[in-house]
Amino acid sequence: MKHLLLAFALALCAIAPARAWSNHALASYRAFEVLPEVAQAPPVAAEPLESFLAAQAAPIARLLAAQDAWAQSHIAHYPPLPAALRFDPAAAHQGAPALRRAFLMALRVSPESRFALYVQPDPWGPEPAAAALPHDAVSALPLREKDGEAHRFVRLEAGEPVAPLAVLSSASDEPDYGMDVNLWQDSPSAWGPLYGFGPLPFGNPALDFATQAPFHMGFYHESPIIYAAAGFLRRTYPELRVHQFMGLSRLAFESGHAYWGWRFAGLAAHYVQDLTQPYHARLAPGFSTTRLIAIQLLAALGMPGRRNDMVVLLSNRHFVLERYESQMVQAGGQVRKTTALENALHDGRQDGADGTWDDATLRDIVSLQSFQLGEAVTQQLLACAPARYVSDPGFDFGVEGGTIDLMAEVARQGPQAQATLQASIATLMGHFGAHSRALVRAILAPSRQP
Numbered sequence: 043m044k045h046l047l048l049a050f051a052l053a054l055c056a057i058a059p060a061r062a063w064s065n066h067a068l069a070s071y072r073a074f075e076v077l078p079e080v081a082q083a084p085p086v087a088a089e090p091l092e093s094f095l096a097a098q099a100a101p102i103a104r105l106l107a108a109q110d111a112w113a114q115s116h117i118a119h120y121p122p123l124p125a126a127l128r129f130d131p132a133a134a135h136q137g138a139p140a141l142r143r144a145f146l147m148a149l150r151v152s153p154e155s156r157f158a159l160y161v162q163p164d165p166w167g168p169e170p171a172a173a174a175l176p177h178d179a180v181s182a183l184p185l186r187e188k189d190g191e192a193h194r195f196v197r198l199e200a201g202e203p204v205a206p207l208a209v210l211s212s213a214s215d216e217p218d219y220g221m222d223v224n225l226w227q228d229s230p231s232a233w234g235p236l237y238g239f240g241p242l243p244f245g246n247p248a249l250d251f252a253t254q255a256p257f258h259m260g261f262y263h264e265s266p267i268i269y270a271a272a273g274f275l276r277r278t279y280p281e282l283r284v285h286q287f288m289g290l291s292r293l294a295f296e297s298g299h300a301y302w303g304w305r306f307a308g309l310a311a312h313y314v315q316d317l318t319q320p321y322h323a324r325l326a327p328g329f330s331t332t333r334l335i336a337i338q339l340l341a342a343l344g345m346p347g348r349r350n351d352m353v354v355l356l357s358n359r360h361f362v363l364e365r366y367e368s369q370m371v372q373a374g375g376q377v378r379k380t381t382a383l384e385n386a387l388h389d390g391r392q393d394g395a396d397g398t399w400d401d402a403t404l405r406d407i408v409s410l411q412s413f414q415l416g417e418a419v420t421q422q423l424l425a426c427a428p429a430r431y432v433s434d435p436g437f438d439f440g441v442e443g444g445t446i447d448l449m450a451e452v453a454r455q456g457p458q459a460q461a462t463l464q465a466s467i468a469t470l471m472g473h474f475g476a477h478s479r480a481l482v483r484a485i486l487a488p489s490r491q492p
């Protein structure tokens with residue numbers, strides 16, 4: 043069993059670095075622009091994080107304590123917040139840097155998170171007049187050229203009016219800017235060992251970006267055999283982040299800080315959106331449990347070839363799916379012409395009438411749907427993408443993928459292949475849009491919730 047566990051851990055080392063849907067903001071603009079509660083909401087005044095914290099210190103302290111209690115009773119394997127990290131409202135009198143740090147550490151996110159005042163402009167909207175903000179002012183992670191796209195950040199001044207759609211959509215990409223990096227006992231950070239999350243459940247603790255994976259993936263529906271062999275798979279925490287940011291969003295709206303209401307709602311939406319990517323909700327889509335166990339047993343017996351191949355194939359398919367989605371969403375923005383992708387993001391037919399969202403929705407609806415689609419999506423990838431990228435363990439898409447024009451290559455496979463793959467991604471983007479809207483509706487109308 044120990045060997046088997048090690049084999050799974052190794053398999054996940056390669057899976058963990060992926061970053062899910064590339065730029066959430068671009069898809070979120072389309073998903074939320076059809077929600078009247080967002081699109082018709084009046085502009086809000088940008089507010090520095092510290093001024094929201096100072097104004098609401100006592101209610102925030104009560105909320106965070108209640109959230110810790112909630113997580114202890116609702117999230118299996120939740121490590122309680124260490125007493126030393128509890129948010130003390132007196133921090134409001136210790137100056138802005140201390141206040142911000144106390145809040146971020148009570149949330150157990152990286153204290154290096156920027157929370158700058160900015161938006162990512164909508165490529166479909168007018169050209170913004172404001173100054174650009176450098177990457178490092180917005181993101182705590184080094185700029186990565188690898189994913190083949192550059193983000194564009196525009197500065198907001200404190201007090202400046204801004205459209206809720208822009209705040210919400212921009213924030214939906216922000217959890218990928220280093221917030222969840224190095225939060226573990228074995229992390230090379232000053233704060234990780236204080237947070238009480240234990241050692242990194244899977245992946246390599248030295249690869250900073252990979253260490254966020256347990257907050258951006260949710261393995262809730264694997265077979266009991268898999269959990270028995272690899273119990274660490276249960277230590278994923280997207281539910282914690284959704285709960286934290288939903289609660290903060292409601293508090294901000296109710297206390298008259300609408301800018302932070304929208305911003306926190308966007309942060310919560312990110313984790314929901316990540317779980318609509320089947321490779322974030324399932325350990326090994328396209329591999330049956332029996333096959334998975336057989337491959338791991340062979341590896342444990344000293345024949346790691348199949349396992350190593352599987353690791354590369356899973357990683358490649360994961361990247362191919364995201365690369366294609368990324369190219370589709372960017373292509374739509376460049377030509378400003380509605381394609382199947384935008385239609386899917388706009389599609390409200392799967393939206394619930396009242397936007398119900400409860401404690402089980404992320405696990406039982408969002409991630410289950412995504413888990414169940416993993417098989418079909420993988421078969422579509424295998425049928426439509428060039429074989430070299432999805433069936434050849436000798437090729438590493440993670441290394442070379444950012445420069446590959448996957449859309450053009452799939453088009454060369456023929457119109458049928460192109461249509462199938464686009465439909466497959468459109469289905470996933472339909473779920474991305476519907477679940478994002480359900481979440482935001484639930485935040486805006488908590489009284490209608492069960």
Ligand SMILES: [Zn+2]
Pocket residue numbers: 061062217218258312316
């Ligand atoms: Zn993510």
